[in-house]
Amino acid sequence: MDATTLRRAIARTRLAPVAAFPKRLARVARHDAKVIRTTTRWLFTSREHHNYTYDLTKLSRQHLAWFVSVVCDVPVKQVRAYLDEIESDDTLRGHIEQATAGSARRGLADRQVRYARRIGWYAIVRATRPAHVVETGVDKGLGSCVLAAALLRNAAEGHTGRLTSLDINPEAGYLARTAPWSEVVDLVIGDSIASIGALDRPVDLFLHDSDHSRAHERREFEAVEAKLASGAILLTDNVTHTNVLAEHAERTGRKFLAYRETPRDHWYPGDGIGVAW
Numbered sequence: 001m002d003a004t005t006l007r008r009a010i011a012r013t014r015l016a017p018v019a020a021f022p023k024r025l026a027r028v029a030r031h032d033a034k035v036i037r038t039t040t041r042w043l044f045t046s047r048e049h050h051n052y053t054y055d056l057t058k059l060s061r062q063h064l065a066w067f068v069s070v071v072c073d074v075p076v077k078q079v080r081a082y083l084d085e086i087e088s089d090d091t092l093r094g095h096i097e098q099a100t101a102g103s104a105r106r107g108l109a110d111r112q113v114r115y116a117r118r119i120g121w122y123a124i125v126r127a128t129r130p131a132h133v134v135e136t137g138v139d140k141g142l143g144s145c146v147l148a149a150a151l152l153r154n155a156a157e158g159h160t161g162r163l164t165s166l167d168i169n170p171e172a173g174y175l176a177r178t179a180p181w182s183e184v185v186d187l188v189i190g191d192s193i194a195s196i197g198a199l200d201r202p203v204d205l206f207l208h209d210s211d212h213s214r215a216h217e218r219r220e221f222e223a224v225e226a227k228l229a230s231g232a233i234l235l236t237d238n239v240t241h242t243n244v245l246a247e248h249a250e251r252t253g254r255k256f257l258a259y260r261e262t263p264r265d266h267w268y269p270g271d272g273i274g275v276a277w
């Protein structure tokens with residue numbers, strides 16, 4: 001009897017779980033060893049304590065390009081060009097490195113600039129050329145810078161637009177307070193629900209990335225509804241945790257899609273982009 005025939009014979013007996021155990025143990029051990037290697041390296045090389053940054057795996061980046069292509073109805077080649085554009089923007093990268101190094105909170109930030117799924121936000125702004133983008137939740141201002149960079153490129157091509165960035169923390173947004181990016185950003189400090197209520201221009205693209213509780217996310221989408229321009233696009237950064245935007249899309253007769261990012265060389269499982277349009 002050869003090895004394959006023997007294995008198949010054992011698989012049909014009550015000994016099957018015992019026989020399979022060493023192989024299963026080895027797989028779990030390999031997986032756990034990788035997790036321990038990644039988390040240990042991160043603990044001693046990164047300074048971040050929340051809102052982690054990382055690059056996407058090659059495959060995750062490819063899927064993001066297709067996701068944006070389908071949502072914005074633009075050729076995937078064009079989207080890939082937008083992703084390359086933001087990643088090779090050395091002026092923005094240099095500014096973020098410098099501003100991070102000069103910030104009072106540099107002890108809690110990494111020197112390396114990594115945008116993760118924000119490159120998808122960039123591509124959506126480049127593809128749809130919104131006149132008014134609203135981002136709730138700013139933190140250091142990494143997303144605001146990426147969105148502002150897209151608006152500046154759009155403006156250079158004749159399509160002007162502004163970003164309203166909302167955060168409850170008066171110290172938020174230090175990366176987005178430098179020209180030229182700051183020239184297209186209005187940073188508003190206060191609770192996002194009140195700030196959305198005070199918006200005085202129609203919103204073409206709305207991104208929820210503030211208080212990620214289900215209730216607050218739902219309140220933001222309800223509050224912004226009356227402020228939306230026709231054909232507005234709604235994004236959430238919370239799509240791997242809640243179904244709030246999908247439910248909102250269903251209630252309001254929109255389409256919905258979700259992209260789940262995969263971080264490269266990071267223990268964090270990643271977030272995603274939920275979109276309703």
Ligand SMILES: C[S@@+](CC[C@H](N)C(=O)[O-])C[C@H]1O[C@@H](n2cnc3c(N)ncnc32)[C@H](O)[C@@H]1O
Nearest residue numbers: 137138139142143167168169191192209210211
């Ligand atoms: C995940 S961070 C935002 C990340 C940012 N969009 C980026 O791209 O890096 C969440 C931010 O939401 C802000 N926040 C929390 N609750 C808020 C609220 N009720 N209104 C406005 N901002 C809020 C926090 O101060 C924090 O800066």
